[in-house]
Amino acid sequence: MDMNQLLFAETHEWVHLKDDNGEKIATVGLTAHAIDQLGDLTFLESATEGTEVSAGEPFGEIESVKAASDMYSPVDGVIVEVNRDLTNKLELLNADPYGDAWIVKIRVTDETSIGKLLSYDAYQKQVVEHGGH
Amino acid sequence: MAGIDSARRGYLIDDPPGSGVWNMAVDQALLERCEQTGDPVLRFYQWSPATLSLGYFQPYADRKSHPPSYHVPVVRRSTGGGAILHDLELTYSLVVPNQSRWSPVHQQWVKRVHGAIIDVIQTETGLPVTLAEASPWSSDGEDATTPFLCFERRSPLDVISGRHKLVGSAQRRLRGALLQHGSILLAQSTFAPELPGLLDLCSSTVDPSRLAGQLKCQIAADLGFEFEPTSGERWYSSELGDRIKMITVERFGSDSWTERR
Numbered sequence: 001m002d003m004n005q006l007l008f009a010e011t012h013e014w015v016h017l018k019d020d021n022g023e024k025i026a027t028v029g030l031t032a033h034a035i036d037q038l039g040d041l042t043f044l045e046s047a048t049e050g051t052e053v054s055a056g057e058p059f060g061e062i063e064s065v066k067a068a069s070d071m072y073s074p075v076d077g078v079i080v081e082v083n084r085d086l087t088n089k090l091e092l093l094n095a096d097p098y099g100d101a102w103i104v105k106i107r108v109t110d111e112t113s114i115g116k117l118l119s120y121d122a123y124q125k126q127v128v129e130h131g132g133h
Numbered sequence: 134m135a136g137i138d139s140a141r142r143g144y145l146i147d148d149p150p151g152s153g154v155w156n157m158a159v160d161q162a163l164l165e166r167c168e169q170t171g172d173p174v175l176r177f178y179q180w181s182p183a184t185l186s187l188g189y190f191q192p193y194a195d196r197k198s199h200p201p202s203y204h205v206p207v208v209r210r211s212t213g214g215g216a217i218l219h220d221l222e223l224t225y226s227l228v229v230p231n232q233s234r235w236s237p238v239h240q241q242w243v244k245r246v247h248g249a250i251i252d253v254i255q256t257e258t259g260l261p262v263t264l265a266e267a268s269p270w271s272s273d274g275e276d277a278t279t280p281f282l283c284f285e286r287r288s289p290l291d292v293i294s295g296r297h298k299l300v301g302s303a304q305r306r307l308r309g310a311l312l313q314h315g316s317i318l319l320a321q322s323t324f325a326p327e328l329p330g331l332l333d334l335c336s337s338t339v340d341p342s343r344l345a346g347q348l349k350c351q352i353a354a355d356l357g358f359e360f361e362p363t364s365g366e367r368w369y370s371s372e373l374g375d376r377i378k379m380i381t382v383e384r385f386g387s388d389s390w391t392e393r394r
């Protein structure tokens with residue numbers, strides 16, 4: 001995966017955008033930095049297909065070392081596909097965070113939400129300077 | 134990390150026993166308040182009646198696997214981990230600002246609270262206690278081999294005495310704040326008879342009231358905040374009380390929340 005093809009939320013979700021008959025489909029996952037920080041993962045659960053999500057609002061949850069955390073949607077849209085294989089293969093998050101470990105695909109309904117996402121360089125800078133949110 | 138070592142003001146609430154639904158709604162409201170204000174709050178409470186709390190990700194149906202607690206009220210926590218039978222125990226909740234929710238540095242809050250508890254137990258009772266180092270089972274998720282009860286599981290930083298776990302904590306992390314719950318098992322309950330408590334393991338007589346008082350003081354002292362004792366009752370009769378009522382209805386008092394998994 002060419003990291004420069006991805007966009008990033010301040011909350012450590014990555015986004016890969018693809019055109020689909022004039023609509024934008026956002027594939028969403030967690031960054032390697034976030035996964036590394038989380039340590040041993042025990043659960044991951046996301047909202048189901050058809051759920052409307054808003055940028056900055058929770059779309060799922062993840063548990064590690066007895067800590068439950070929300071995952072935040074990077075865009076406004078509707079979830080059109082959930083990676084159900086991931087639930088039982090959390091090791092994929094470490095093995096292939098930007099590939100097989102995608103979490104949901106979202107049909108973007110408001111493209112202005114995309115404009116608030118960070119480039120790879122800007123995200124890397126955030127990680128170095130602040131550690132993120 | 135900023136916040137952990139910097140002394141700042143916080144609030145200390147020592148509440149009377151309450152129901153599981155009430156206690157969880159108060160903690161959630163305090164977490165949301167902390168996210169808005171940045172104010173740390175340390176709260177102590179007990180549960181009346183005795184209540185089973187499920188970890189956030191635990192299946193509701195799993196409570197059938199534990200007959201002694203089957204008929205006590207049940208509530209689902211927002212924090213992770215295993216089920217806890219809250220009867221003869223002391224619960225603390227801590228809400229603190231959270232600048233990087235993924236960071237493992239947040240385990241330092243567990244380490245700090247558990248360290249304070251170890252100091253008090255050793256001083257007050259002489260019972261040898263220590264931090265657990267590793268889990269004896271896989272960390273790949275909850276499966277048939279994972280014990281239902283939190284106190285039958287082992288995670289790094291649990292407080293143990295020999296093969297008995299006496300204190301466990303778990304967290305819920307939002308973007309701007311985290312909630313840490315912890316349970317200190319004081320004595321064996323008829324609803325979880327397989328779990329001896331701290332007082333059951335002591336060879337000498339220990340005054341439970343004094344012990345609880347010392348635990349509260351030491352935890353507050355070791356967290357690095359300047360805690361101002363405050364009246365929960367006064368807080369809950371304000372705007373926060375309205376939010377607690379709403380959270381009760383929408384979440385912890387709702388069957389759809391409790392039985393969501």
